[in-house]
Amino acid sequence: MIQPHGNTSLNPLYISDEIERESLINESQQLKSILLSSMAAANAVMLGGGYFTPLSGYMNLSDSLSVSQSLKTDDGLFWPIPIINLVDDVSNISCGESIALRDPNLEGNPVLAVMNVKSIESVSDADMSLMLENIFGTVDKNHPGVASFSNQGRFLISGPIKVLNFSYFPIDFPDTFKTAYEIRNEIEILGWDKVVAFQTRNPMHRAHEELCRMAISDLSADGCLIHMLLGKLKSGDIPANVRDASIRKMVEIYFPPNTVMVTGYGFDMLYAGPREALLHAIFRQNCGCSHLIVGRDHAGVGDYYGAFDAQTIFDTVPDGALKIDIYRADHTAFSKKLNKVVMMKDAQDHSKDDFVLLSGTKVREMLGNGIAPPPEFSRPEVAEILMDYYKNL
């Protein structure tokens, strides 16, 4: 199987030994603590599950600036987005001590992880702008990722962490939330070698379903990992539980058994486009995938990124820095001429009218009014779940 990123084995920071974990949980009650931002909590969950192998905790400012500017840590590890813990008050925290990191997303803010504080650094306006400009391509606060990233506070606490649980993800998504080591193990058990990952934060319509089928076929892959984001989204996006149900239904009915794995990971959406695509590739490599589907405006939002920026950025990755490859996709849509879903770039002789196309707004309006989109656009079983959701909004 494909090696994890920058390491021969996966490095999950979750304390899996029950006795050690229990004792650490007890100890953590006596420690000074800080309340994490949702972004820092998501980083802890990803680190815990081995997704961010080979990192051992939160980056310091030097690594963060280096990652932002040069896509590598000071030690030369290829990495596209700072994995950091930004807080707005460090007055009760000392360098060198162990502190408890409390979960902002669970009632009572239980301890999510224990951290050994290696450094505490203040982030200047210039440092923050440099990071935002490089990661998101903008400092515009209307960008949802920029807003979340820059609202976390201006003190950066770095150091190794030990993760005690996976926050709300295993509670809210008991069947879907998986760690990278669970996925890696399942892939090993299934004996898959070539595995293509499909990233999604949306329900899957026909176009997405067929895109996975195309990728499996074009790559002669053994299977496909549908890997959905379970963390926070911008307002207006369909919640993860609805999306999860609709995807599971689609896979159950329309894919042969044991060709698709439906799973999810606990991370908030950054909408960082090209940089986030690189991060997506890294953590799918850590899951044991050989390929990642990267489509039009992957992980984008608004018109901040060019349509294929998230693909072309892979052309700039230094040789050998990533072991995973990408499968470059364009939008897919049902062709009335050919009576099947095709990739638009492969249908140069088509005009717009030759496709079954519906705008996002139009689809939401139809579903909200209890009208199923045509089956060439949405599987009826998927449409039904989404209509239920919109009806109860």
Place this chain on the structure above:
Amino acid sequence: MIQPHGNTSLNPLYISDEIERESLINESQQLKSILLSSMAAANAVMLGGGYFTPLSGYMNLSDSLSVSQSLKTDDGLFWPIPIINLVDDVSNISCGESIALRDPNLEGNPVLAVMNVKSIESVSDADMSLMLENIFGTVDKNHPGVASFSNQGRFLISGPIKVLNFSYFPIDFPDTFKTAYEIRNEIEILGWDKVVAFQTRNPMHRAHEELCRMAISDLSADGCLIHMLLGKLKSGDIPANVRDASIRKMVEIYFPPNTVMVTGYGFDMLYAGPREALLHAIFRQNCGCSHLIVGRDHAGVGDYYGAFDAQTIFDTVPDGALKIDIYRADHTAFSKKLNKVVMMKDAQDHSKDDFVLLSGTKVREMLGNGIAPPPEFSRPEVAEILMDYYKNL
């Protein structure tokens, strides 16, 4: 006049405005405080006097490691030795706050400077070894600089400082201690353009006196800055006040008026050889000197460095990184053949017996017994001051 290092003007961190300084002194009484190491205190005094222009305070770990390994800060400024504040307890200090830095060298530990804490970082054994190995060429604790540097504690506090006084230096050396801006001003008033600096931590015997005369003559310099270290030395070295008196006497009698300026700076000796020679050059450039005399084993100790390492390191300085030049010297000694002091490398036809040579041990023994060394070795007026010192030991 020669420009300061990395800046168009000198950047002394001493608060010269009396009202502002008084108000800051009052405020500092309310601040949390830490007791500085002698090395960190010496850094503050040098920063206060403008010697370490263009630095604005203590470096962070990233700059310190970069300076150690690559002789430049993360911003690309040429710099040979980390200017840092290492402490062993940071439990009462928070990132982002202002703290008072207390002076370890004055009774009652008054506040020397106020610091805005930008980062607090723990320094690992690996980081410390990397710094020592690069700065001193060794991690051997028998090296006096290594011992001082590594005994300061393992938490690095970085950030800008405002300096409130110059510690014990103006008290103990009212005529000799000078800031870089005072020296620069005096040079400007004298109208000197070409100025050669002589670094010393020892009394000056005939050989050193003639070396200054040779440098002035060879360079057609307008004057010479005899610039002595007034801070801490290893045990056995002659104290600064005795050295100061003997040097002043020598200059008074044996140099024409207004050709030599006798001054001192408040810094502890590092014995870092080549790296310290580079630092010596930087802060003499900041004083307005165009040249620095670099002799055999400059700033060395024991046999840690090669005889001319402190000269050849200047061949590796990137073009334009330093504006000051060095005057390369060998040992000088009185030649019985030529009846004058010569540089040994210029007297290849001489055998050892053609010179008046005395070992350091022999000279100390003679002075201790009230015997003046021959006038070819020491000016009688200098010998007298040194005999007085040894008599009272």
